[in-house]
Amino acid sequence: MLSRTAENLYWLARYVERAEYLARTIEATLRVTALPDAYAGKTNEWESALLTAGISEAFFALHDEANERTVVEFIAFSEENPSSIKNCIEIARLNSRSVRTALTSEMWDTINGAWIELHQTWKNGTRSREDLDHFLRFVQETSLRFDGSAYRTMLRNDAYWFSRLGLHLERADNTARILDVKYHMLLPEEEHVGGPLDYYQWTSILRSVSAQTAYHWVYRETLKPWLIADLLILNNSLPRSLASCYDNLVRNLDQIGVAYSRQGPAQRHARGVRNRLEHANMDDLFQRGLHEFIQEFIGDNSRLGDIIAKQYLI
Template sequence: MLSRTANNLFWLARYMERAEATARLIEMGQRMALLPGPKESNEWRSVMMAAGAVDAVDGDKAVSEARVVKTLLLSADNPTSVRYCMERARANARAVRTSLTQQQWETLNDGWRRFEKMTTSEARKNLGDHLDWVKTRTATFRGATEGFMLRNDRYDFLHLGGYIERANMTLRLLDVKYYVLLPETEVVGGGRDHYQWRSILLALSGHRAYHHNYAGDYSPWKITDFLVLSPRFPRSLKFCYGGIRLHLDRLAEHYGERHECCKTADEMLERLNTKDLGEIFQSGLHEFIMGAIGTTYRLSDEISDAYHF
């Protein structure tokens, strides 16, 4: 397969996952901002910081919902905005149209101009509906991929991009909690704190899955372990790296060569397998997240180098 085809498939999946994750970030910010407290504006700031939109945060000034919607939903220039990601996903899909099924293409092509002329005030009126639309589009594309795509190297590159981005964004969603708590540590362990942790589960559609494992115990360290170490939850870091290693192994078998990216994925999985319950939270959640994000970025670069894109 041509390296440019692999590149387009890899980034198509990354942009789709990023669009969904950004929508989930905004949704989580909405839930957190509804909570009363002395730092109501901080929730929106944490969303911007976790999305990597640091340039859009003006010093210590309050970050409004309008600013978040403009930057993370409607911006045509911000690489983490929903509009940008959906447009780039479709552009990548056009470049590899013959590698996709009809169902995949129709999913990407339907309503892709939705946010092109929408104003911030218009978006805010029905923000929940717009976020649900994004999540439905990405879920439909994922279903079309699993239901109709041939299981070859194209399938593997598509899934590699998806798992890389999903791992990165799960870590960023967890890091929202760090930014929220940083200026108001007195609320740790309180009702507001627990609601914020539950909001992270809701943002990742993991609330019911978590309940099956831990019932009504929403201890922060258990939620952390679930989102990082669960081998069964599809958005956990460990599950994502398991998927990455699976598709790297398939590509290595297909092309008859293993690369440095295979070693990096193996090392990360080994690191996760040796973590004891509660260890990540006790030893420093933010430090672990930053290290894992760095590893994920490095892995993405190594995959690009290995397959020449």
């Protein structure tokens, strides 16, 4: 297939995934900030939302204060923020238009429909909390529908695999960023055993990767920070864990390798990261430093993006 088509499919999936993640971030932050200080702590959760979205610098170049109004506007609707939800949908549609021939009609319909709704229903932002809830649900449903239509309707060929690469690379990046911002709450040595403050923070972390229920099914325990870290990093049965993302990245890259009868640096690099995740355990990670580990992962993950681009997309 055309390199540009593969590139567009890859970025299309990334932007849809990012939009969903941003919507989840807003939702989780709203939940925490609705709690009294005694539960939520005194940290500015809106600042931390900006950090996990990786747009803190861009935000403070334009705003002095991070509060619900300014941050929600910036993450969801701002034209100035290149990866606001609105811009993600705009770019996703532009990408879809340029690869229409590679999309199934269901996928096109989802993106085009979302774009129309964005322009009709949400062109002036949201006016109330209820409105905002609707909007966030709309974004998440768009992503679910897009992902579902891709899964259910696309031919299993390189178009599908490249689109999956985008999705999992973006997802790994998002999960790693939450861990990067919140890692200090997951360190065992802090040893607050279920103080209300941390408890709600932990819930919020799980919520932003839609894993509250999963946690309980997997561990059958009250929330323990190191188990949360284990779930998000090493447990490959959780779709948003780093391990699961890399299982998928390796699998899709292998399929491309087989179809093209050629392996390359992308396959090798992804396998390397996957193997490291496979052979790690939480004790070691904490010993060696959770923060360093996550930083390294973010670097490796973005390097994989560069390698894929070089090997296939340009």
